[in-house]
Amino acid sequence: MLLFDDAKRHDADRAMVLHALFPTQDSIAQYAAWCRADTVKLIQERSWNYDGVPGTYMDVVNGILNNTAIHFVSEKILGIELKTKANPRGIHTEREMYEMLATLFRITFLSFDEPESKFALNDAAFRAGVILNLLNTKAIMEVAPSTAPNAVGRIIAGARSLIWPETEKPWYPFLSTIASTGRPLDELIGNIVGLGIASSVTIAQGAVHTVDFYLDDARAKERAEIIRLVKKDDAQSTELLQGYVREALRLNPPVPGIWRDVAVDATIPQGGNLPPIKVKAGDRIWGSFRTAHLNPDDFPNPYTIDPRRPKASYNLNGTGFHMCPGTTYTQVVIAEMIKPIFGLKNLRRAPGDAGILPKYQDIIRETENTIYINRDGTTGPWPPSMHVVYDA
Numbered sequence: 001m002l003l004f005d006d007a008k009r010h011d012a013d014r015a016m017v018l019h020a021l022f023p024t025q026d027s028i029a030q031y032a033a034w035c036r037a038d039t040v041k042l043i044q045e046r047s048w049n050y051d052g053v054p055g056t057y058m059d060v061v062n063g064i065l066n067n068t069a070i071h072f073v074s075e076k077i078l079g080i081e082l083k084t085k086a087n088p089r090g091i092h093t094e095r096e097m098y099e100m101l102a103t104l105f106r107i108t109f110l111s112f113d114e115p116e117s118k119f120a121l122n123d124a125a126f127r128a129g130v131i132l133n134l135l136n137t138k139a140i141m142e143v144a145p146s147t148a149p150n151a152v153g154r155i156i157a158g159a160r161s162l163i164w165p166e167t168e169k170p171w172y173p174f175l176s177t178i179a180s181t182g183r184p185l186d187e188l189i190g191n192i193v194g195l196g197i198a199s200s201v202t203i204a205q206g207a208v209h210t211v212d213f214y215l216d217d218a219r220a221k222e223r224a225e226i227i228r229l230v231k232k233d234d235a236q237s238t239e240l241l242q243g244y245v246r247e248a249l250r251l252n253p254p255v256p257g258i259w260r261d262v263a264v265d266a267t268i269p270q271g272g273n274l275p276p277i278k279v280k281a282g283d284r285i286w287g288s289f290r291t292a293h294l295n296p297d298d299f300p301n302p303y304t305i306d307p308r309r310p311k312a313s314y315n316l317n318g319t320g321f322h323m324c325p326g327t328t329y330t331q332v333v334i335a336e337m338i339k340p341i342f343g344l345k346n347l348r349r350a351p352g353d354a355g356i357l358p359k360y361q362d363i364i365r366e367t368e369n370t371i372y373i374n375r376d377g378t379t380g381p382w383p384p385s386m387h388v389v390y391d392a
């Protein structure tokens with residue numbers, strides 16, 4: 001859907017995907033509960049101790065939050081079995097899946113004006129796209145044999161589904177609903193893989209940004225309040241916690257902005273004391289999410305954290321025709337993912353470099369961008385590992 005500016009095609013795709021993803025009013029709450037439970041499981045499985053050193057350690061990025069998001073997208077959307085200890089017959093590990101989705105996200109959303117990385121990115125994205133499309137094709141045909149493009153395929157897929165029924169698979173509800181639209185296989189795959197790309201690494205990064213933001217000493221007061229809220233866990237406390245998530249994403253956003261091509265001559269009001277901007281059809285303009293969310297007209301005292309600001313002021317996932325349908329989902333799910341983390345006793349950064357996300361701020365198009373430094377010295381938009389400690 002993201003690739004189509006033709007309203008008829010775009011709207012039909014969007015409706016198909018969203019009906020399958022959110023079939024009931026409590027779908028978001030169910031997904032959020034699933035992600036929370038997975039985070040709890042990962043904390044138990046992936047924490048470790050050092051001999052003679054107090055505290056229990058975990059890599060909150062690569063060990064926990066990235067994996068919750070990857071488990072969700074693989075199991076609930078793409079229908080891809082990961083290679084894990086419990087499932088050694090899976091083809092790709094959690095890390096490989098994360099890297100493929102991150103590459104595809106970067107080429108789709110972030111790299112329009114990065115000629116220096118475009119060649120390598122194109123190559124990596126092509127390979128990742130082929131793999132995810134093939135694995136997703138297999139999953140769709142197994143769930144809905146009638147989608148196979150020829151008679152032989154339909155017979156084989158049908159026989160297989162009789163012997164090994166797919167109805168118990170975690171991806172069955174989403175894939176079977178979307179396949180029941182009768183749309184051609186290539187259109188289904190394009191939409192499903194597109195959704196997988198848009199909804200995975202973004203959630204992981206948003207959750208990491210939130211945890212990192214509130215672990216800073218400068219935010220000790222807010223952290224204490226978050227710890228109080230996650231213990232209460234009632235609807236009102238959760239709503240306030242979502243306000244803290246919005247504030248972290250506003251001041252530490254995963255996606256700093258987006259490009260737009262101007263369709264007709266127009267004037268864009270900027271608010272505050274800034275003059276309106278005149279744009280002409282054919283101009284390419286950069287909408288800076290980060291800067292817009294510091295506009296005192298919409299966010300009085302913009303650098304102050306206030307979880308009670310009106311929800312409607314935020315447009316962190318874009319707006320308009322291609323507006324992200326995952327905006328509420330993002331806030332609800334991240335709040336549930338961070339509950340078990342901030343619920344850990346005496347949670348703090350690990351000592352030394354391991355406890356800090358190596359990063360620097362670069363001003364690109366008048367917008368502050370967070371650039372992460374990977375452990376091998378390369379740089380990019382994705383947070384590398386960060387260790388935290390708690391008292392078990």
Ligand code: HEM
Pocket residue numbers: 001002003014194195198199200202203206254255258316317318319320321322323324325326327329330
């Ligand atoms: C921190 C989390 C997220 C961020 C920062 C984010 C950001 C964005 C942005 C900037 C766009 C393009 C908007 C535009 O062009 O105006 C977008 C589109 C989209 N996002 Fe998200 N997103 C996030 C989470 C999600 C989630 C959880 C889902 C799935 C439920 C999702 C699904 C989509 C889809 C399907 C589109 C394309 C919509 C269309 O073309 O109509 N996103 N997102």
